[in-house]
Amino acid sequence: MADKDWFKSSDPIAWCRGCGNFGILNAWKEAFAGLGLRPEQILMVSGIGQAAKLPHYLLCNTFNGLHGRALPAASGAGIVNPGLVVIAEGGDGDGYAEGGNHFIHAMRRNVDMTYAVHDNQIYGLTKGQASPTSEESMVTGSTPRGNPLKPERPLALAVASDCSFVARGFAGEKDQLVDLMKKAVTNKGFSLLEILQPCVSFNKVNTFDWYRERVYDLAGEDHDPADRAAAFEKALEWGERIPTGVIYTSERETHAEYTGLDGREPLCGRPPREASSIEKLYPVFR
Template identity: 45%
Template sequence: MADPTLQDYKNDVPNAWCPGCGNFGILQVLQKALVTLGLPPERVLLCSGIGQAPKIVHYLNANAFDGLHGRELSSAQAAKLVADDLTVIVHSGDGGAYGEGGNHFLHAMRRNVDVTHVVHDNHIYGLTKGQASPTTDQGQKVAVHPDGVAALPMNPLALAISQSCPFVAQSLSSQGDHLLDILCQAIRHPGFSYVNVLQPCVSWDPIHTYAYYQKHCYRLDASHDPTDQGAALRVALAHDGRIPLGVLYHNDRPALRAITEPGCADLRDCPDRPARLARVFDRFR
């Protein structure tokens, strides 16, 4: 079979994002990453929930499971456990990943199913019109918080590193070359991989603009050792006004499917049920 091309990943579903949205950059890079990795569309499963970011799964040609808000990780992990031959990539917004789905995020890191979780983090709730997300800055004035957000923003990178998440990275929607490299590494990682992709919200957030990120982001260089959990945590907790981009942390914990024997190789087609059950029944005599 011929190698997949960008054309294979294009479809005709009308796009509903705001002009200038950071999601466009992520969509383009995702398509490039899948082509770069030589994956044909039918071997790829994109899972998402609800919000602006999750619509991404409709805007390219691949298998798609667009489920419930914040629950995309749950469905994705199960799909991967069943269909181990699929490459499973999950797209969430910061609301779905860290708010509605926070508990699932924690347990996905523990469980370590080989899926890639891409969080489109624009620090705001876009589709519900500009309320605070779990990563909105303290004091920022947004819908429902006219006096400024009182709560502290979550630090999802530090959280993930502290939980020994197998792969933790951050990138920026407007730095395509960097995002492409990070996404390819994340998808290749044989276990749960997590990428926080910063992106501006052009409709609801006048502060965190393309220019803002361009000014504050820096790329981790070779002096950072991503296998050093303590060093990774120090980068994530620096609070120096600078935003790190790159692979902060990774480890080689084996993925769940690699260490668990489910009794049949393919859960979609488990043969010999009657014979297997005959043996099982004997246990109840």
């Protein structure tokens, strides 16, 4: 039987006391154990940021790449080694700003993997600048007169892109979050799990209490995740009521299916080809 302690790392954690990331870290351990996974079966890929530090604090295969570039690395790993449980992890700045282009096309490609985005509506690692999801008029280190931009709505973008699984959790509701993590990982195709993650140091507006007064679980509502129009409406809902749970699901061919890779020997299992010299090509470029 799997144990969540299998995934416990001995590395010291460099998050602020009370950070919402702790709840997400603990939820992943429980989700992995609940799925019966072992550390060697998991690859977690991240970019740069406080959320992107999470793989450092888990005992499993990890890869820490460039800012906003977790998705191409994770997609490549999943394509060549479909036996791995591949998860990309990052924040709203890392994923929706620097990584926004990769985000859109990863959903289109539909590689079988999960993307967990910790949304704290701020850049935490660099001490509190406005992010793509910061509220309009929000005062931050980079917007001292108030944020002039309207916030991005990534879940609505995901529904518009026909992402195969779209869900939102809250770092303060661990049981629901664990369940959503397990559903995201076991979904066939690209799964987006956005996690509302309060930043206790640089976002004094969207706090744990602020979210607790507003979040509600779609599991208790008359919501059909297969209804794209209804899902789009829920993805845009924000303010006094904020929906959590599974927002949208779509049965689509995965990358492995439409490229013909499904059922073939994965690239990671094939013997390497013998290297050949490229010197014969030199005259062509002279």
